[in-house]
Amino acid sequence: MTADAADEVVEGAMTGAVDKTTLTNGVRIVSRRIDHVRSVSMGVWVDAGARDEAVSEGGLSHFIEHMLFKGTQKRSSYDIAKAFDAIGGQTNAFTSMENTCYHARVMDEHLVTMADLLSDIFLNSTFSQEEVESERPVILSEIGMVEDNPEDHIHTLLEECFWGDHALGRSILGTREQILGYGREDLVRFFSHLYQPDRVLISCAGHVDHEEIVSLLAPAFEGIKARDGFPVRKVPAPLSGVKALSRDIEQTHVSLAWPGLSVTDEMRFASSLMNTILGGNMSSRLFQEIREKRGLAYNVYSFNASYVDSGMVGVYAGVSPDRLTECLEVTNQELMRLCEHGVDQETLDEAKAFTKGNILLASESVDSQMARLASSEFHFGRQLSLDEVVAQIEAVTVEEVRKVADMAFSQKPAVAVLGPDPSEAEIRKVFGL
Template identity: 50%
Template sequence: MVRKTQLSNGIRIVTEKMPGVHSVSTGIWVNLGSRDEEPHEQGITHFIEHMLFKGTAQRSALDIAKALDAVGGFANAFTSKENLCVHAKVLDTHLDLVVDVLMDIFLHSLFAEEEIEKERQVVVQEINMIEDSPEDLVHILFQQHFWKDHPLGAPIYGTPESVLALNRSKIMDFLGRRLAPQAVLVAAAGNVDHEAFVDLVAPHVAFLNHTRQPPRRQPPQMFPHYTLLPKDLEQVHICLGFPGCSHGDPQRFACHVVNVVLGNSMSSRLFQEVREKRALAYSIYSFVNSHEDTGLMGVYAAVAPEDVTETLDVITAEMDAVRRDAITASELSAAREYLKGSMYLNAESTDARMNRLAKNEFVFGRHVPLEEVEEAIDAVTVEDVRAWFAQHYQPENTAVMLLGPVESGAHGMAAA
């Protein structure tokens, strides 16, 4: 059962009781992410996420870790383009403790200058680590070009320069301007009683009574491009993409069906054609990145330099076939079952349920039952898929990026 309470200051509390489990997953969410940063603030939301575990007036960083370890709990945090979340999972008997700890770090972190100085170096090392992972790097660079000059294109973690420029004054100023109670949501899923959970949470957040409108987000414009990025690597990492579906797009299920058929499963067209039949790549897949008001659908592959042209030809041929001829009835049926199976298997996790509660509340303002999603998936037709793909995939409006030893292996393709 899903229940929701909105406090007088606008903070929402949403819970889902899951029979038969002995754990509770809890998250404090803020509808605030890297796309809400100004250019000079890049990476600040992600940096704040790091700092939340560095000590409060009541607990040191070690105290925070010990408090959760002592009850077998797990705590973490993450930043996305649109959300910041600090979350934990514990046995239901320790829910009061985890709420107290999470609220303490969320509301009373010190952001001490000496800790900020140390964490700046940690985040810079995180950036360097991503630079050494070409698969991650090509996706990040691709989005920078795809959403050119829009905050959605900026890397979540910022740049070394922007991170090294952060200090306590900038952090507190950002939180003072951006943290609105209306953007805060507390979610819990598992063996949890809604009223008791509200009683645990509400006293902690009662003082947050300032009125402030959350930042207004502007939808981005997509920029087609063909970009070669030389880098000393063994493989060429290919990323191409075109407009996808937003979180709330009424046609999003057609988008996800075609993603499964095209490259998001082992039986998909691209996996079978590129890897199994031609042995061009070990890693080949399609993906969908959805946001509040826009989305990106794309394909990634890593291949030998001499195989770039053939791989791109195969990828575009398969996409042209879907746009022209649609998918088959058997592919549609299999994709439907794949999506429903993934959804219901994830639903057995308290973490996944807690995440789902928050995202549905942010996107739709309500709980969306699994059965409603299943009906929407089953309602997708072959023609729905063809129409969606034909509308969104236009070869002349597709962006392509090649990262790696592209001087010799890709110049012929670039010239073509």
């Protein structure tokens, strides 16, 4: 750590203190020490993802995520894999619409090796053309895998229908044509453009000392140079309508979306509880009405997808083609009942207990703690303690739940359907589209 780096210590109730260091170039390092575990989870995060791509750059964030494991100046892709395996480490990476993360978990005795490996792949990847060519068919296979899985594919179709031409409406994987067209120069240019130091965050949780982490990482990460021109994120305008795709499969898969809340909206806890009550667990209204009482679907649920400036509230079901209309009618009835009559206090209290339980159980995982550190830092610029989160959940009222339901479901939905000859006219009739 350099003398100019800024240090902070924040008390994280229920899980120990959180330490934060900001390097001179803007790279942030946050950590939480958890004394009762022997493992350490570390993630190198970039506050950039698929929504930061231009139309001509679709899939580059995800392509780069793959390429960072394909060789550095001193390690081949095999060397990287072997080094992680040799310490019993678990490593992976993911690309989302707004973030990219390279992470690993090891026993505390292997912290130095893990830090060196993650630093090396992040800072010294070569993006060799040979490795680009070998990884290209892997990504094409991943695109095919999503298209072969109807439940995955339907969500891609829904995002296209709901977000339209906005970047949130494009696949994180890109198109086949785009992946076939990219070369080393495209990857290096995009990497240099988006992987800016003030958007890089390293989060670490487990049996670890913050000063040790900083001493291991700062010398390497302070070498990242700032560049101009990070793309401005445009606020999307959600759409309604129907996107129907015919496919000869056993079930019809349907997914619906309405405008939701951003990840920092003050009503986000009410929206989360509303989602739990609607279709977030086995006692939820949609699960009980559609699966348990009527046998319309094996898999049915609701979901929230939140971003920095917008969000989506959604419902998914996989049904027999001849019962699609009935399933949609029941869904619409439940939505209207939620808007008009809300929920009683007992139902809300049960949803609160369910939500708190999930959050607190997840807090026992060092991987979950590592991800929470990054999310809080990116979205709030500070750490939200579990005590604070629980207090905000407890403060939600029945009226707030009814309000967020009405905000969403009083609007026309976007509907995506995938199955044998789906009737777009029937779908439009149910929702007045």
